[in-house]
Amino acid sequence: MQKEIVITGISGRFPESDDVAEFSRNLYQKKDLVTESSKRFELGLYGLPKRLGQLKDISRFDNEFFDVSQKQAHLMDPQGRILFETTYEAIVDAGKYETCTGACICLELFNYIEIDCLNIIGKTFSLRLCHKANSELPSEKGGCNPDDLRDRNIGVFIGNSYLESQEFHLYDIESINDCTLFGNGNNQLPNRISHIFDFKGPSVVLDTACSSGMMALYFAVQSILRGEVEVAVVGGVNICLRPGTSINFHKLGALSNESKCKTFDAEAKGYARSEVIAAIFLQKSDAARKKYASIIHIKPNIDGYKEKGLAIQWGPVGDVGVLQDTVGSDVVIGGTISQSIRSRLSVLDKFLQQKHPVVLSCVPYLQTETSSTKISKPSILSAVGKIFGITDISSTNPELSLLEPGMDSLLEVELRHLLERDYDLMIGISEMRKLTVKDLRKLEGSEADNIETSHNSEATEDIPNINVLNIEEVPLLFNTQDKSQLIPKDTIVRLNTVKSGIPLFMIHPIEGTVGMLCSLAQLISVPVFGIQYTAEAPEDSIEQVAAWYWMHIQKINVGNRICLAGYSFGSALVFEMALQAENQPHQYPEVQNIFFLDGSPALLRVYSQKYNSSGVKREIDILFSFVMVLGVELNTLKFKEELMSLSSRTERIKCTAHKLKAFYRNMTAENLQTAFDLFHKKLEMIIKYSPKRKLQKDVILIKAEHSISVTCNISETFDLEKDCDGNITVYTVRGSHKNFIEGEDAKDLALILSDTNSSEMFPDMYLSTM
Secondary structure (H helix, E strand, C coil): CCCCEEEEEEEEEECCECCHHHHHHHHHCCCCCEEECCCCCCCCHHHCCCEEECCCCCCCCCCCCCCCCHHHHHHCCHHHHHHHHHHHHHHHHHCCCCCCCCCCCCCECCCCECCCCCCCCCCCEEEEEECCCCCCCCCHHHCCCHHHHCCCCEEEEEECCCCCCHHHHHHCHHHCCCCHHHHCCCCHHHHHHHHHHCCCCCEEEECCHHHHHHHHHHHHHHHHHCCCCCEEEEEEEECCCCHHHHHHHHHHCCECCCCCCECCCCCCCEECCECEEEEEEEEEHHHCCCCCEEEEEEEECCCCCCCCCCCECCCCCCEEECCCEEECCEEECCCEEECCCHHHHHHHHHHHCCCCCCCCCCCCCCCCCECCCCECCCCHHHHHHHHHCCCCHHHCCCCCECCCCCCCHHHHHHHHHHHHHHHCCCCCHHHHHHCEHHHHHHHHCCCCCCCEEECCCCCEEECCCCCCECHHHCCEHHHHCCCCCCCCCCCEEECCCCCCCCCEEEECCCCCCCHHHHHHHCCCCCCEEEECCCCCCCCCCHHHHHHHHHHHHCCECCCCEEEEEEECCHHHHHHHHHHHHHHCCCCCCEEEEEEEECCCHHHHHHHHHHHCCCHHHHHHHHHHHHHHHCCCCCCHHHHHHHHHCCCCHHHHHHHHHHHHHCCCCCCCHHHHHHHHHHHHHHHHHHHHCCCCCCECCCEEEEEEEECHHHHCCCCCCCCHHHCECCCEEEEEEEEECCCCCCHHHHHHHHHHHHCCCCCCCCCCEEECCC
């Protein structure tokens, strides 16, 4: 059986704290360790924030104890000198016989102290630590006297990006001697330790910016698992001596002007720089005399996929800071941009497939008392307190934001799921970040639809109304409008009365309504909703319409997972909605299945080419398409000649509306003109639409046997492989583009849409784009 890797020793110098014990006391006493001092450089230099997390004293060093000459010690960077001390102390700490009840593992991550060790998605690293008391002491063979470790296969892994004193020693050319290089290169940090302690294992410095310390820990763990080393020293160092480094981050916009860490604040105002020099000692459990924590698993997320440069993790999940971006011919420094979540989800997928156990969080389940008339729900405050590990959250400051006790992206998702599942409350990301204890108290006594959030004791602002609808409150299509109605009233309608299963949202074709999908929906065994293009919908781009539809979906209490299906024109909208869900996975429900019903973005691009003409001819072609879509048969040549003879666009639209009035007698000419305007806007949007990137999820294409694509030069997959990186499954069902969604032909289609996993139909094509 493989032995655990455990942390058995720890030592460090932290802001205003000479050791771990003092640092722990200061944190428990809620002392502000970010101080205003000029011992590093002038306060407010070049507009820098005036406060900094600083070590007490970096000037002292017992060079004789470590057998370092005075000449070498004088030219050695303070980070290297103090790292000798913390390494020695961590080794000695590992050799003490005592029972441990847990420890604060403080590895420096380049410029801020990372305390949250289990934020799988939102950070660069995933680390699972298991803290527990250990009163069972192993055998004597793991003794940790530094002298006993000499000439042993022990690795040293140090995370560091800058040695701040290097420039000072290199400035005066005349003063450079044979010790300058070795004292001021960060590659010497681990090598000097290996030399002084006579370790024979690998000696490595890791520089991956913000994740340097965690990357050092990763390689140390892997080295032990592979048997390359017996034990390992892991260190993280950062001192802020040089103002130029801080100025770089300040110009980037990454620092908080208040010198407070607001990385996860709703406004994402940056963080405060801090100093730390820490070391931990790793061993296998069978050789350990004690343990602070077990490292069950660790996984990096450094893969080169971050397209815009070095990512600094501030701002909401899904946004990153960039060192450099290009706008036209101009270079823009700083700011935040949207970044794909694909690489993070890929790492999470691999992480969850490992043999190691993964625990996100555990919330105890308490059986509540019930009566025949009312089911009592647990207190919202109590449930939220358990998520944060706060025994009595009601006793805390009512103005306390949920961000302050440490709400990271995972806790945020868990909290949203709790409020949705147990209290029927749908709250968006931005609103969640503004919630206070006071707001939670307001929710205790009512099933509130609106949440008033306090921003300070003197003034309040309202969070935008959160109107949560139960499924039963969504209007049934055949209860609200005629199937032939051209201008829908409701954006979302129910198409069947099924209440169980993952809901399926079907997006309208070019007509803008979903009336033609009603009969299909009755054959589907999951809840089906139709999404329609109303007069209030955006008209500038497919991207805006997709975001508009997501906003309306979020108003319905449909759970955490949905499926999307787009018929014909709706396929482009489904594609864009899926892209937006990939970009912001914490904002929208998870899209489990993506269906393209006899359409694709590429197919629509091909058909839009016939509107490449300009002027009156293009306008007439669009009017004729509008008539054809409505199923009205006219003499094509005569109709176009009549329109061509008219002098203005208004007259041509009126003429078309007059002809349609004979078939749509229940609609006024004005309504028909409005319907054409909406049709024209949708057509212009699809002509302009080009996906910004490829979709990563798997997709399902369901084609009609006699599809409209037979007249196009397009692949059997409707060229989905050009827009998708995931796998493409293709089904072909009986019928034509118009009738495969109706009557007997719709049964096969309904079977696939109801449950692709248990469908009796076999796909006629399965394309892997990997």
